[in-house]
Amino acid sequence: MRRILITLALCLAVVGAAGAVATAIGGGSTVTRARLERSLPAAFANRYLAQAELLGRRGLTAASLHPTAMCERGGPDVPDVGAGSDWVCLVGWSDPAVPMPPEGYGKFEVAVHANDCYTVSGPSKLVGFATIEDVRGRTVTNPVAEFDACFDPAGDDTPTGVTYPSVLQPLSTALTVGPDGRTSVQVSCGAGAGGCAGTLTVMDGTRALAEVPYRIEEQATPTLVVPARVPAGAKTVDLVFASTVGVAPPKPVTLPVQ
Amino acid sequence: MTTLPAPTPTVATSPAHGPAGRAAGLGAVLAWEVRKLVAQLRVRVVLLAALVVPVPVALAISAQSQPPKDTLFGRYATTSGWSLALLILGFAGQWALPLLTSIVAGDVFSSEDQHGTWKTVLTRSTGRSTLFWAKVLAATGFAVVVLAVLGAATIASSVLLGGGAPLTGLSGQTIGDGQALVLVAAAWASTLPPLLAFTALAVLISVATRSSAAGIAAPAALGLVMQLVGALGSLQGLRTVLPTTPFEAWHGLLTAPRFTGPLVEGLVVSAVWAAAALAIAYVLVRRRDVTGG
Incomplete structure (x- = not known):
């Protein structure tokens, strides 16, 4: 029994030591504002087009939607980095059938996980509720109301420069x-x-x-x-x-x- | 220790002995270890379970009225069989795969302790290095087989029993069935490096503790602890070096455009863990005094 305990304690110690070294070398979080601002509009466009197909709408493309996002975490005092469920992304896009409000965007709530994947909840005023009625009259899950996506932890991290005003x-x-x-x-x-x-x-x-x-x-x-x-x-x-x-x-x- | 307990399949001398009575080569010892494994009821049951259990799991998840949205690919698990296969992959990587490989790798050395057979296998048939590598190879082979069986069974049962909707990728894109099969199979295959790292870890624990219970349970428990630690956002540096992180590296295969950085990183991390664990285990086996036991 003592042998077992010693071995397991050693295993944990090795993991801890490796982690301490890795943390000391500098392992800043891969979850950043710029990566989210690049990843989310692309995923949003794909989901929005999936919704358009369910609704039988034609003529929309990712390029015509041209979504852009400004993301930030917590309030002004919280750095915009790291996993957490307090991220907010302001996303604007152009769809002739869904005019943007005066501020030019909708507010999306985003929960970002440590594994570089995130869950997005869209504003129901602009993207509809959790379920919608498709072109054939069936009740289906709204692809835009909530969706999951992941970004490349080594992806482009230069600021996107997208800003939207406060309301x-x-x-x-x-x-x-x-x-x-x-x-x-x-x-x-x-x-x-x-x-x-x-x-x-x-x-x-x-x-x-x-x-x-x-x-x-x-x-x-x-x-x-x-x-x-x-x-x-x-x-x-x-x-x-x-x-x-x-x-x-x-x-x-x-x-x-x- | 003069009596040999009955459960050890005492495979006779012929395959273990090389020509002219010299110590047996690696191939012969490997064949011997494989025969010992195949003869174990536990190994057969695990392989059968890997083949059969995905069917009720797939049925149970598809039958839920509310999809398990809080897990990646859970959102469409009830409508798309491809999503279902990836949802199960997520759970498998968390604890099932480390546990499955440990059932053999965590027992392959300590069973000799349990049965008191070290003297028998070392003094009569083969050298320590050959025996060590034969056992490691046998455990590795089992890991590959169990992953292949579990992956194939899960994909087949998910696609056949789950919903027929196309796969929704991790950039929100819709993926056609042909490409989905390739990507889902690749995602399952990509968990082999961390699985082998856990195999090596189980071998080390089996060698060091001389206890099969610890060898089987400890890697799975360690895996769960590592998963929890890796999920803490504040420990990014630690997350990178954990052998559980590569179990999630397949996410990059399902985005558009794809990214493979985590797969490469996971390969390196898994190789380092496996090499370190095997090196320590090797030294322990080489220096071990078996005359007393």
């Missing part, structure tokens, strides 16, 4: 008035390059109550304080965004006052 959205569904009469509104700045910046104008009808300049990092949900009192009796206010960085709602957002 700014108000999260608050009402304008809350604090005990001191001040009001605030919570907004979210989504994943994208450069975050969100601009000016928020709070309007009471046609009268501007306050101007709030903002500069928000991507993937953040701060609360913007409005430095003005809302007149008593006002039922609603309009939020008008003038964006310099990122994409903000193009039309005024009307919020009830509470």
Whole structure:
């Protein structure tokens, strides 16, 4: 028994030592932003064409779709490298039947594994739900809703230069008035390059109550304080965004006052 | 140790002895080891299982209402037989293949300890080096045979019993049946180098522990631990040198364009592990004192 234990301990020690050496020599993760940004659009195009075939659509090719992706991991403070389920890829493509939203892309959630393979979940608004009805009326799995792919761990790792803007959205569904009469509104700045910046104008009808300049990092949900009192009796206010960085709602957002 | 336990097939002297009563050559000793293997019920059962078990496995997975989406190729395993064969390959590489090869390689040396037959085989018939390499070759041959049987049985049962949809590759591309057969067979074949590395590891553990239980169970358990460690994203350097990583190198065959870097890397890593394990095992066998046992 002692012989067995000694042998197994030695085996584990050898594996550990080999690993320590390999780690010391420098084994950075092969999972990088650039490799994902090159691999995902190609796989997406193939899956999108498979979906088009199921739907009986013709005339689409990988070249006509011309998908491009900007991928990043976690928030602005997390390096865009390594396996994890917190990767996000913003993918834009051109399909005449499916116009892109104003920001020009859909947000794909990506779980990347240590073996250089990854699982992608697409935005149902743009690619449809998990199952679709094919051209013959059968319910089939949507090839784009979720798919798996792998990239070459030694593949091209130079930056692709693809960037997409963040999307700014108000999260608050009402304008809350604090005990001191001040009001605030919570907004979210989504994943994208450069975050969100601009000016928020709070309007009471046609009268501007306050101007709030903002500069928000991507993937953040701060609360913007409005430095003005809302007149008593006002039922609603309009939020008008003038964006310099990122994409903000193009039309005024009307919020009830509470 | 004067009595010889019954289970050892005491294959008689004729194939082991060379002409003129000299020590037998490698070929003769190999033939002797192979006959000992073939005579074992366990070896026959393992080969039969490798041939038959893929059928119920393929049926069970195809019959599931929800495909096992969390595993690579699980998403289309219920609709495409090719995907099913690759899903099973993924599981086989995780623990089944290391276990199957260990059943012979982890026992081939320690069985002589169990039966107390080292003196018999060494003093009467052949030299230690010849015996060592004959046993290693026999274990290697078994690994090749069991992989071929398991791979062929899995591909055949998956394609015949699974769904008829074409294979979806790892770049989302659709692969036609003719090419899918070549790629799936190549993917199965590509697990031979790490399988042989595990064979050598099982030989080493069998020699070092002199215990068949350890020789059979330890490589499979080590393989599982290595799989877990390799799946941790933070240990990329360690992942590269583990003999379990080449079990996944076939992924590159199913992308478009293909990549073969991991296959080459896996070949080197497997060769280093096999060479190191065999070298240590060889020294242990050469220096071992068998007169006491």
